[in-house]
Amino acid sequence: MSERYDVAVIGGGPAGLSAALNLVRARRRVLLIDSNRPRNSATLLSHGYLTRDGISPLELRKLGREEFLGYEGAEHRQTVATDVRAVDGGFEIACEFRGQESSALAEVVLVTTGLAETLPDIGQLRAFYGTHVHSCIECDGYGKRDEPLALIGEHPDLTERALLLSQWTDDLIVFTNGSDVVSSRDEAALAARGIRVDRRRVASIAGDRHGMQGVVLEDGTLVPRTGGFVRPEWSAALDYVASTGAALDPDGLLVVDGHGRTSVPGLYAAGESTAPGPQQLIVAAGDGARVAAVINRDLIGGLEHLADAVQ
Numbered sequence: 001m002s003e004r005y006d007v008a009v010i011g012g013g014p015a016g017l018s019a020a021l022n023l024v025r026a027r028r029r030v031l032l033i034d035s036n037r038p039r040n041s042a043t044l045l046s047h048g049y050l051t052r053d054g055i056s057p058l059e060l061r062k063l064g065r066e067e068f069l070g071y072e073g074a075e076h077r078q079t080v081a082t083d084v085r086a087v088d089g090g091f092e093i094a095c096e097f098r099g100q101e102s103s104a105l106a107e108v109v110l111v112t113t114g115l116a117e118t119l120p121d122i123g124q125l126r127a128f129y130g131t132h133v134h135s136c137i138e139c140d141g142y143g144k145r146d147e148p149l150a151l152i153g154e155h156p157d158l159t160e161r162a163l164l165l166s167q168w169t170d171d172l173i174v175f176t177n178g179s180d181v182v183s184s185r186d187e188a189a190l191a192a193r194g195i196r197v198d199r200r201r202v203a204s205i206a207g208d209r210h211g212m213q214g215v216v217l218e219d220g221t222l223v224p225r226t227g228g229f230v231r232p233e234w235s236a237a238l239d240y241v242a243s244t245g246a247a248l249d250p251d252g253l254l255v256v257d258g259h260g261r262t263s264v265p266g267l268y269a270a271g272e273s274t275a276p277g278p279q280q281l282i283v284a285a286g287d288g289a290r291v292a293a294v295i296n297r298d299l300i301g302g303l304e305h306l307a308d309a310v311q
């Protein structure tokens with residue numbers, strides 16, 4: 001027999017942890033299902049989270065889990081949700097972890113499993129990712145201030161990202177890795193701000209344990225740079241909710257109303273599972289808290305007119 005909960009929160013990042021904490025404080029019986037693969041695990045330090053600036057991603061999660069588990073009605077399972085389907089009175093969630101299967105029943109499911117990143121296929125990029133090369137400019141721009149930086153990407157928002165990055169350095173080279181995502185008009189606009197565009201293909205990142213030396217191009221040129229930013233492609237792995245028939249947008253993210261409700265009654269989503277692009281830890285946590293308040297009100301029922309209070 002599966003255990004029965006008021007709410008199953010799938011995903012224990014900041015959105016899920018924050019939602020789980022608020023729901024258990026609303027006296028709900030909550031199961032937090034998490035595969036424990038922090039999206040920001042490539043980095044040693046997280047920045048910009050009020051009172052926790054510079055904390056390690058794992059420590060932030062550990063503190064969040066401890067706070068949640070300190071309450072009656074809180075339960076945490078380290079496992080991977082493989083299927084969510086609607087059943088009488090709620091949802092059945094199937095999970096699997098290292099060959100061990102389990103299941104749970106919940107009246108409501110909150111999806112907070114975030115995004116996955118795919119980096120451009122460049123040698124050694126993964127080795128420098130999170131220490132010398134980052135993706136979140138707001139998070140790591142400050143740590144790279146005034147350095148000679150590279151911005152590598154093949155996405156049409158590269159020019160915008162270069163303009164943003166100019167807030168932190170005036171020595172920036174944009175590498176399009178052979179793509180044509182920067183128009184000649186954009187290139188001229190960047191040049192006017194002292195930002196150079198290099199359209200050659202990138203072979204690898206050069207450096208060692210003492211630091212990054214530069215960007216190596218396919219023609220063998222080494223362009224000296226001490227760090228930089230990369231534009232990954234983002235995707236949401238939401239196959240496990242396919243059985244519910246919940247609507248996805250063209251980017252594969254769950255479609256939600258202004259309150260985190262998906263197209264399936266009782267199925268909610270928060271954090272980066274719904275975001276058109278990456279957020280920040282504190283934004284995801286805030287979204288989790290907001291949707292938790294909606295879920296609690298919906299479970300009580302008859303409180304639709306109060307929903308605006310949690311917009």
Ligand SMILES: Cc1cc2nc3c(=O)[nH]c(=O)nc-3n(C[C@H](O)[C@H](O)[C@H](O)COP(=O)(O)OP(=O)(O)OC[C@H]3O[C@@H](n4cnc5c(N)ncnc54)[C@H](O)[C@@H]3O)c2cc1C
Pocket residue numbers: 010011012013014015016033034035036037038039040041042043045046047048049079080081082112113114115117130135136139140240270271272273278279280281282284
């Ligand atoms: C390298 C890097 C550095 C970053 N640095 C910062 C920073 O310094 N400051 C900042 O504010 N933001 C930073 N961010 C952004 C921040 O990590 C995200 O905004 C935030 O983690 C999004 O939170 P979330 O709860 O929506 O999703 P996530 O944090 O991605 O959490 C999703 C959780 O769901 C779990 N999961 C996924 N699928 C399943 C499944 N099927 N079953 C069970 N569990 C599942 C995962 O294991 C994970 O624990 C960084 C991001 C990256 C990639």
